[in-house]
Amino acid sequence: MKKISQILNWLSSLKVAILILxxxxxxxxxxxxxxxxESDQFYYDIYNKNPLIGIINGNILLLFEFNHIYTSFWFLLLLSWLGIALAVCSFRRQLPILKSALKWIDYKYPRQIEKLSIAQTIQASNPSEGLEKLRIHLKKQGWNVKESDGRIAARQGVIGRLGPILIHLGMILxxxxxxxxxxxxxxxxxxxxPGRSINLLDRNEEQELTIELQKFQIDRDPQGRAEQYRSKVKIIEPNGKKEEKEISVNYPLRYKGLTLYQADWSLAAITLQFKNSPKLQIPIKSIPELGEQVWGTIIPIKKDGKDPILLTVNSELGPVTIYDxxxxxLMTLSTNKEAEVKGTLIKIINIIPSSGLLLKRDPGVPLVxxxxxxxxxxxxxxxxxxxKIWVLHxxxxxxxxxxxxxxxxxxxxSKELPKFSNLLNN
Structure with missing residues (x-):
C-alpha cells in the first residue's frame, strides 16, 4: 500500500505534470x-541529405514515428500519462478539498477562532441582537449560514472549489x-x-456521400489579384437527397460530421480548337520548373506528332503563352482569340480552373x-x-x-470583517 501511495503521489505531482506538458x-x-x-520516400529524400538538427535522418525519423507524431505510440503515451496524472490529482487532492469545503465545522472555543487567518474580539453590549443582525446581513449577501446556541458559521463561494476539478475533467476530455x-x-x-465529383465511403466501403462541384469562381480585384475563391457544391446522399451549398475561404461547409474547406485552386484544362475541328479539352498540369503558378501541356500540331508546341498559362483569365x-x-494568345502557329490555326476557347477542396471528418469534435x-x-x-467565517459568543x-x-x-x-464587527457591536 505504501508503494502504491508513493506512485500515486508521484503521478499527481505538479513537477511531473509540468514536465509532461x-x-x-x-x-x-x-x-x-x-x-x-507523407510517404516514406519523401522523408528519405529530404532528411537523408539534410538531417534534422544535424543528426535525425529519414531512417531515424521514421523509426520514432516523427512522420505521424500526433498518432505515434509515444505521443499517445504522453497524453495518457497526463490524463492519469490529472485524474489522480483530482481524486487525491481536489475532491478532498471540495468535501472539506462542503463540510460544516463547528468552532466552540475562542482559541479555535483566534488561530484563524483573520480574527477579531468584540466587546458587545447586546450580543444576541448583534448576532441576529449579522445573520440577517449574511443571508442577504448570499452567505450560507448555520446557527447554533450563540454560534454562527457561514460560508460563501464554495462552488469555486469545483472549478479545478472541472478544468481537469475538461482537459481529459x-x-x-x-x-x-x-x-x-x-x-x-x-x-x-466543375462537373466532377468525389464519392465518400463509410467504414463498410459503401457509398455514404457524393460531393459534386457545380461551379468554381475566383474573385479578383481590378489589378487581377485574387481576393476570394468560391465553390458551389452539391451534396448527394445515397437515398437521393440533394443539397446545394457555397463555400469559400474561411467559410467552410459542415454537414453531418463532415467539414468541407475551400483550401486551394488550380487549373485543370485548356479548351481549344484546331481550324474547324471539334472543341478539344486538353488537361494541363503544374510545371514548377517554369514558376510557382504555371500550368501547361505539350501538344502536337502535325499528324505525325513531330514538332510539338508547349502551351503555358498562369491564370484562368489567360493569356496562353506558346513555345516551340x-x-x-512564339506568341501570346488570349482566350476567344485565334492565331496561326506553324501553319496551323489555333483558337483558345477557355481555361478551366479547378477547386482545391479539403474534406475533414473528425468524430472527436463533439468531445473537444x-x-x-x-x-x-x-x-x-x-x-x-x-x-468562511465563524462567530462565537x-x-x-x-x-x-x-x-x-x-x-x-x-x-x-479582511475589508469585510469591520462591517461584520459593526453589526455585532451596534
Whole structure:
C-alpha cells in the first residue's frame, strides 16, 4: 500500500505534470516543423541529405514515428500519462478539498477562532441582537449560514472549489477527443473541375456521400489579384437527397460530421480548337520548373506528332503563352482569340480552373467542443473565492469572537470583517 501511495503521489505531482506538458508542447512544435503523413520516400529524400538538427535522418525519423507524431505510440503515451496524472490529482487532492469545503465545522472555543487567518474580539453590549443582525446581513449577501446556541458559521463561494476539478475533467476530455479524432478521423484533399465529383465511403466501403462541384469562381480585384475563391457544391446522399451549398475561404461547409474547406485552386484544362475541328479539352498540369503558378501541356500540331508546341498559362483569365520545341516563345494568345502557329490555326476557347477542396471528418469534435465548454466554466468558477467565517459568543464575558479564512483574496475578506464587527457591536 505504501508503494502504491508513493506512485500515486508521484503521478499527481505538479513537477511531473509540468514536465509532461513541456514534452507535449515540444512534440507539437516538432509536428509543425516536420511534414506529417507523407510517404516514406519523401522523408528519405529530404532528411537523408539534410538531417534534422544535424543528426535525425529519414531512417531515424521514421523509426520514432516523427512522420505521424500526433498518432505515434509515444505521443499517445504522453497524453495518457497526463490524463492519469490529472485524474489522480483530482481524486487525491481536489475532491478532498471540495468535501472539506462542503463540510460544516463547528468552532466552540475562542482559541479555535483566534488561530484563524483573520480574527477579531468584540466587546458587545447586546450580543444576541448583534448576532441576529449579522445573520440577517449574511443571508442577504448570499452567505450560507448555520446557527447554533450563540454560534454562527457561514460560508460563501464554495462552488469555486469545483472549478479545478472541472478544468481537469475538461482537459481529459480534450485529450480523449483529440486522440479519438486523430485515430479515427479522415482527411481528403482533392482538386475538382466543375462537373466532377468525389464519392465518400463509410467504414463498410459503401457509398455514404457524393460531393459534386457545380461551379468554381475566383474573385479578383481590378489589378487581377485574387481576393476570394468560391465553390458551389452539391451534396448527394445515397437515398437521393440533394443539397446545394457555397463555400469559400474561411467559410467552410459542415454537414453531418463532415467539414468541407475551400483550401486551394488550380487549373485543370485548356479548351481549344484546331481550324474547324471539334472543341478539344486538353488537361494541363503544374510545371514548377517554369514558376510557382504555371500550368501547361505539350501538344502536337502535325499528324505525325513531330514538332510539338508547349502551351503555358498562369491564370484562368489567360493569356496562353506558346513555345516551340526548342523553348523559343512564339506568341501570346488570349482566350476567344485565334492565331496561326506553324501553319496551323489555333483558337483558345477557355481555361478551366479547378477547386482545391479539403474534406475533414473528425468524430472527436463533439468531445473537444464539450471539453472547451467545461474548461471555460471551470475556469470561471475557479475565480470565485471560497470564504468562511465563524462567530462565537462567550456569554459570561459578553465577548464575541469573529474570524475567517479564504482560499484567495484574503484582503477582501479582511475589508469585510469591520462591517461584520459593526453589526455585532451596534
Amino acid at each position: 513541456l514534452l507535449i508542447a515540444i512534440s507539437c512544435a516538432a509536428g509543425t516543423l516536420i511534414p506529417q503523413q 480534450l485529450m480523449l477527443g483529440a486522440t479519438y479524432g486523430s485515430l479515427n478521423g479522415q482527411t481528403i484533399e482533392k482538386f475538382l473541375a 520545341n526548342d523553348g523559343k516563345k 467542443y464539450t471539453s472547451f465548454a467545461i474548461i471555460l466554466f471551470g475556469g470561471t468558477l475557479s475565480i470565485i473565492s471560497t470564504k 462567550e456569554k459570561e464575558k459578553s465577548i464575541i469572537y469573529i474570524g475567517g479564512i479564504s482560499n484567495r483574496n484574503l484582503s477582501g475578506l
